[in-house]
Amino acid sequence: MKHWTEIRTTFFVAKTGSISGASRALGVHRATILRHLDVIEEELGAKVFLRDAKGYQLTEVGKDLLRVAKLTDEQFSDFARRARGQQGELEGEFILTSLDALSHLLMPAVKLFSQAYPKIRVRWLTSVELMKLEYGQAHVAIRTGPKPQDDSYVVQPFAPLSVGLYASESYLQKHGVPVVESDLKEHLFVAADEAPDRLEIVKWFTEIVPPEQVVCTSNNQDLLQRTIVNGLGIGFMQCQASQIYPNVCRVLPDIQWNFENWIVTHGDLHRSEKVQAFLAILKSDEYQSKLPN
Secondary structure, eight states, X not given: OTTHHHHHHHHHHHHHSSHHHHHHHHTOOHHHHXXXXXXXXXXXXXXXXXXXXXXXXXOHHHHHHHHHHHHHHHHHHHHHHHHTTOOSOOOEEEEEEEOGGGHHHHHHHHHHHHHHOTTXXXXXXXXXXXXXXXXXXXXXXXXXXXXXXXXXXXXXXXXXXXXXXXXXXXXXXXXXXXXXXXXXXXSOEEEESSOOTTSHHHHHHHHHSOGGGEEEEESOHHHHHHHHHTTSOBEEEETTGGGGOTTEEEEEEEEEEEEEEEEEXXXXXXXXXXXXXXXXXHHSHHHHTTSOO
């Protein structure tokens, strides 16, 4: 691969945060590191690092290059392990991404994975942003909504979930029980601070509930559930999870959203040991038995 040595050097400068750190990690002289950086910047026609009093700061081009280098380095390391027939514990970083609302479904899998591979550090990112798996931003993504259509992805079904409207008994005693959808204009709501516009539930809420009726928002799903339980307003709750709150009641039970979820991996990393190890956990009987009915 042309300039792979220089790209790998750039990766280690970013990883260690300094020229001297990369020099020690790679076992080469500082002058070699600097020469490699000059070569890669000349090839790209753009700066990879900004050099200032704080050291070497990645530019946007540098950040993109780092993602590609990180992905390639991991693929090569995984290949080398297989080629040598190396046995032993998996280690390093494993990145999982999902919506915050799926944390209760994934927590048992993350726990089983960590117990099976204690040398792996799990980095679990909950965000509405769709991570770019082709840049190595995540090893496994759990995505909600329509099935992803990117040909470079390997997509498998994951546990579906249902969402309805819920309120606490104390709230309903004070404000009354809505009987039909039009009654909702007389009520208060709590809602997600950040929600994907691509979801039908978000479109419905935006059309039905004026902003002035929303009394609390948060980007934390657990916190939102607490606001419902404590009577601040009506809000969305997963039907499976609502069973743990005895003082919470379903509102307008005919209104329900059913969501499909998908396990998404990039084709280049799908067969890697870390990804296969996590997928095996998701498919295991032990994990499946822990999913809510």
